[in-house]
Amino acid sequence: MATLSCRTMTPIRTGLAMAAATLLAACAPTLPANAAPAESPAQVQIKVLAINDFHGHLQPPPGGFRQPDPKAPGQTVAVPAGGAEYMASALRELRARSPHHVFVAAGDLVGASPLLSALFHDEPAIESLSLMGLEFAAVGNHEFDHGRAELLRLQNGGCHPGTGCKGPAPFAGARFQYLAASTVDAATGQTLFPPYAVKRFDGIAVAFIGLTLKGTPHIVVPSGVAGLQFRDEAETVNALVPELRRQGIEAIVLLIHEGGETGAGPDECPGVSGPIVGIVERLDPAVDAVVSGHTHQAYNCRIGGRLVTSAHRFGTLLTEIDLTLDRRSRDVVSASAHNLVIRHDRFTRDGGQTALIASYAERAAPLARRVVGTLSRPATAERNAAGESRLGRLVADAQLAATAAPGQGGAQIALTNPGGLRSPLLPGPGGEVRYEAVFGAQPFSNQLVTMTLSGAQLKQVLEQQLNDPQDPRLLPVSRGFTYTWDARRPRGERVLADSLMLNGRPI
Numbered sequence: 001m002a003t004l005s006c007r008t009m010t011p012i013r014t015g016l017a018m019a020a021a022t023l024l025a026a027c028a029p030t031l032p033a034n035a036a037p038a039e040s041p042a043q044v045q046i047k048v049l050a051i052n053d054f055h056g057h058l059q060p061p062p063g064g065f066r067q068p069d070p071k072a073p074g075q076t077v078a079v080p081a082g083g084a085e086y087m088a089s090a091l092r093e094l095r096a097r098s099p100h101h102v103f104v105a106a107g108d109l110v111g112a113s114p115l116l117s118a119l120f121h122d123e124p125a126i127e128s129l130s131l132m133g134l135e136f137a138a139v140g141n142h143e144f145d146h147g148r149a150e151l152l153r154l155q156n157g158g159c160h161p162g163t164g165c166k167g168p169a170p171f172a173g174a175r176f177q178y179l180a181a182s183t184v185d186a187a188t189g190q191t192l193f194p195p196y197a198v199k200r201f202d203g204i205a206v207a208f209i210g211l212t213l214k215g216t217p218h219i220v221v222p223s224g225v226a227g228l229q230f231r232d233e234a235e236t237v238n239a240l241v242p243e244l245r246r247q248g249i250e251a252i253v254l255l256i257h258e259g260g261e262t263g264a265g266p267d268e269c270p271g272v273s274g275p276i277v278g279i280v281e282r283l284d285p286a287v288d289a290v291v292s293g294h295t296h297q298a299y300n301c302r303i304g305g306r307l308v309t310s311a312h313r314f315g316t317l318l319t320e321i322d323l324t325l326d327r328r329s330r331d332v333v334s335a336s337a338h339n340l341v342i343r344h345d346r347f348t349r350d351g352g353q354t355a356l357i358a359s360y361a362e363r364a365a366p367l368a369r370r371v372v373g374t375l376s377r378p379a380t381a382e383r384n385a386a387g388e389s390r391l392g393r394l395v396a397d398a399q400l401a402a403t404a405a406p407g408q409g410g411a412q413i414a415l416t417n418p419g420g421l422r423s424p425l426l427p428g429p430g431g432e433v434r435y436e437a438v439f440g441a442q443p444f445s446n447q448l449v450t451m452t453l454s455g456a457q458l459k460q461v462l463e464q465q466l467n468d469p470q471d472p473r474l475l476p477v478s479r480g481f482t483y484t485w486d487a488r489r490p491r492g493e494r495v496l497a498d499s500l501m502l503n504g505r506p507i
Helices: 016-022 084-097 123-132 148-156 233-246 275-281 351-368 390-403 435-441 455-464
Strands: 003-007 024-030 043-051 065-068 076-079 101-105 136-138 177-179 183-185 196-201 204-212 228-230 251-257 287-291 298-303 306-311 317-326 332-341 371-374 432-434
Touching: 043 084, 043 287, 043 306, 084 101, 084 123, 084 317, 084 351, 101 204, 101 251, 123 351, 136 204, 136 251, 148 177, 177 196, 177 204, 204 233, 204 317, 233 251, 251 317, 275 298, 275 306, 287 317, 287 332, 298 332, 306 317, 306 332, 351 435, 371 435, 432 435
Parallel strands: 024 196, 043 101, 101 136, 136 177, 204 251, 251 287, 287 306
Antiparallel strands: 003 024, 043 317, 065 076, 183 228, 196 204, 298 306, 317 332, 371 432
């Protein structure tokens, strides 16, 4: 297998200049005797392997990955895919084909994780990705779920302050470097992590800038981002370009935890929309390629002539980005990508990952395997024509049951976030549902909140979810509450006011 011998220093607290000086990596390729050069004397070929939104999925996610069905145009088919064991094997195979490679990520590696990782404060996910050889990762919004101190612990290592060391060995921290160009400590003005890292490929430096979305404070609990500022994405990147060029760096790859929406095969990009479009269009032309995430989409796009990719979620896909570097200009002269589905019939299990997973699974088993209920049929998050899902209704009903008693606020209606529905509830033998399955459906430490709304305020809430009638993100609602919406009506008037009913009575 082709390898790279590298020297990389990874400081924890750094300003822009310090990060540039200390993260410069010196790498010399070591090729097997039978390997032929992949580039001409005037060029260097490098392979960037990228993931996003791993969310601690060491084991394959239920349902695998849905891709276009070659036998039925317009339909999709689910294939078993994902899981750290298979991902590690895919990475090993792809690295063997290219002497110049790097494995990177675009955020949300942890947080909203299945029980196997979450029960141990996502230490298993960090250890798994480190074992895979991840080198650089942008910080996502979910990395802040438990605050900056916990995120720094995941980077640096050490036992959890509340529960101590519960894993098979003391937690050593990530062997990869988190990057956070736009996340600034308000007290010091310095970035929480280095803004970028530099790696050399046969003498040519490539910079990897990492950052999360500006809107992080609006989707994370305030305590998680206290004392931090999240600056504009494009402005942050553009301000770094002159600094990189002063170091003689022309090749730049952006790892950003923000994304877009599109619907087709994993290597297509029809009608891409969303925040990533505006961000990319504002980037300095010096940025050569963009690895994105956050929206859990799979796409391979050209936005303003620039390559923009996303690898779905949960480790089901791995993006192969091939960059051609010109030795004279030290810049990228061509960029292409392919989203590879980590199919179980294509890759084998990696033994190192199998052992790691087994060591944690043994410790989690008493809680994970506890039977907590039964289901007569699967509850999935797939939406019907009205925008409802069986899992959404079940979760909303459960939240209503938990808050309906007078001592719990006396709620009459429950609304829940559709983005919080992570994994389907699939009953086992005899319809049994285990704790790990329930946790996987809602892998958060969220609190239930009760409040009093007037009928007009409730209608306003429902209108907000219909701002884009072509792709409504409808809040699942509890039993007894019904309403009617019409996508053909003007914005703000799509919910019929006289249709709001609670147990058959008008609201």
